[in-house]
Amino acid sequence: MEGMDQQTRNGRSASAAEVAALAGVSRQTVSRVVNGMPNVMEKTRKRVLAAMEELGFRPNFAGAALRGGSYRSIGLCMYNITRVGNLATLEGIMQAAREHDFAVTMIEMGGDKPYALADASRRMVERPVDGMILNMNRMAPDFEEFVPQPGVRTVILSMYAHPRCTTIDSDQYGSCELLTNYLLEHGHSNMRFVAGPENSISSRFREAGWRDTLGRAHVDAAPMLRGDWSADSGYAMGERIAAEVLAGGSQAPTAVLAANDQMALGVIAALENAGLSVPDDVSVVGIDDALEGLVPHNRLTTLRFDLRGVGKLAFEAAIGESSSIEAIHVPSTLVERSTVRDIRG
Amino acid sequence: MEGMDQQTRNGRSASAAEVAALAGVSRQTVSRVVNGMPNVMEKTRKRVLAAMEELGFRPNFAGAALRGGSYRSIGLCMYNITRVGNLATLEGIMQAAREHDFAVTMIEMGGDKPYALADASRRMVERPVDGMILNMNRMAPDFEEFVPQPGVRTVILSMYAHPRCTTIDSDQYGSCELLTNYLLEHGHSNMRFVAGPENSISSRFREAGWRDTLGRAHVDAAPMLRGDWSADSGYAMGERIAAEVLAGGSQAPTAVLAANDQMALGVIAALENAGLSVPDDVSVVGIDDALEGLVPHNRLTTLRFDLRGVGKLAFEAAIGESSSIEAIHVPSTLVERSTVRDIRG
């Protein structure tokens, strides 16, 4: 493979020297024109621009980077692009990158096993990047002892703080704290929590937020129900909740907090299928605000993460001058629609 | 205290020359060790590796690229990452890149106005990429006359053929051809088509596929209904279709082909809300297979594009040796569930 493109050196585009020769100026003058520096006569500039046009001049990236030391690009290592949150975060990163005229160099860590941060970091650092963002979807096995590559500012997308790297994530814990308080304030002291899968870090933090908040309010937490993020798993839990409600009694729940919107949708479908009304009989809230445009008449009260904000902050931390290390939790916003009823008094 | 000695030389990491000096060998020997070349004594290799470790050596990308000419990276210019299809395509590209040990350098073309291919190409070519993929979501104003940058193989994600670049896309036209024939074969000669927004290229091709197929079967096409991809717009059209069905008569439709799954979902909700049954009264098909896991009890018969396949092909075309120019349309697969009833005979 490497033997082939040595011959086709033809494909290399013209150098500044060739442009200079054609325009009858020095190479440095070409450099000045390219970089928009002052002190070039208008006549000369035009001649150079014409020569560039004629030769299809493309400033050689490597040459410039070799001299300047900056690549104007940050690395992004993703574990699984498909997950809902990652996409919006990626978008935030891309947007911030565009504003700074940076590119984003992505590497996917494939396979199903969680990757070590050291692997990702090592693979990324041999690329032309000025900083890097590591997305740690699942618990990385070497999270605690990970040492970032010297000279490349490294940001980790994670709820956990790290001794050597700035970490950023949506406040997963705070999200359920907020929603639980919201339900409590509306008089729902008996709620059910439908959790995500056990191996998900987000799921764990959301559950902890719910449980701790109930604890602080001195409210007993009913046994948790566990789904797998899918609408169908939510439906299954919804059937069990419907049975509890129909059974009545002081233990009957009046509200459901689902750890994501798809499961909330499933819960609602199951409740309504059992003849119950949302929110008249049972209130339901979800998390993620992921249904907009996807389902007709979306009326789910939910929570919106500022994922683009997370991406933006991550980018800025990755290129930032400040060497301070922080653990940033980006707060979320309540989106009130009409699946929660106030039953106080 | 160990993490402090990171930035030794002006923020730049150690060079091969420094490693060589520390190991007491020539710089060339270091180069050989780094690149895994033969003819290096085991003892020497170990000494060099130790020196690399001690200095935290990171091979300078620019230097290597300047000499070698290859960056092992392809550029990807996206218009709008969020759109459903783009994400899966991106995933396919990333996966193929990983298999070839390539990175993907992304640039987003922001704003709401369609971008010129020339702009994207120019911005991308100053990055360290060996080839590029341009995603032309909407009609680029300069599509016809676009000339790719010399020396950088350029692939366009588009249904249209291009005189100078290989183009690749899912077969949008063929998708509706397939679905229309499917409905016809099940006895539905009177169907309604719910189109996407007028400015979408995909939407136009899907509509054409439907219309042409009906024409070839000598079946008159009922007036088209237009949505905007959202479930709510599908619901609105579904209400109109329900009215037609309830009115009865020979003009009453027996099936609906919606140009995407969200609109199909809206149509179904509206039909059922009007007391009609799917598929007993009306059959419904969608496109994209986008509802899996998102809604409970997904039973929509739909069409699945091989978006990962598109991404993979695009990547391979972008790094391929072959200079042939093709227009590739990747076929799709029918996903039969239970929203279509056979009414023949």
Add this chain to the structure above:
DNA sequence: AACCAAAATGAGCACGTGAACATTTGACAA
């Protein structure tokens, strides 16, 4: 010991650029 091929290692160049420094040009006042 003497020799020699092969293996291991080293020396020097070229890649394309930006910055520092050096030189030329041109305009204007004395």
Add this chain to the structure above:
DNA sequence: TTGTCAAATGTTCACGTGCTCATTTTGGTT
């Protein structure tokens, strides 16, 4: 004319690497 100064342009260097070619060392054979 001459001198002066700033603007315009040219010259040189260094960045870190891989490749070609030259040189040294190694290990085996005569």
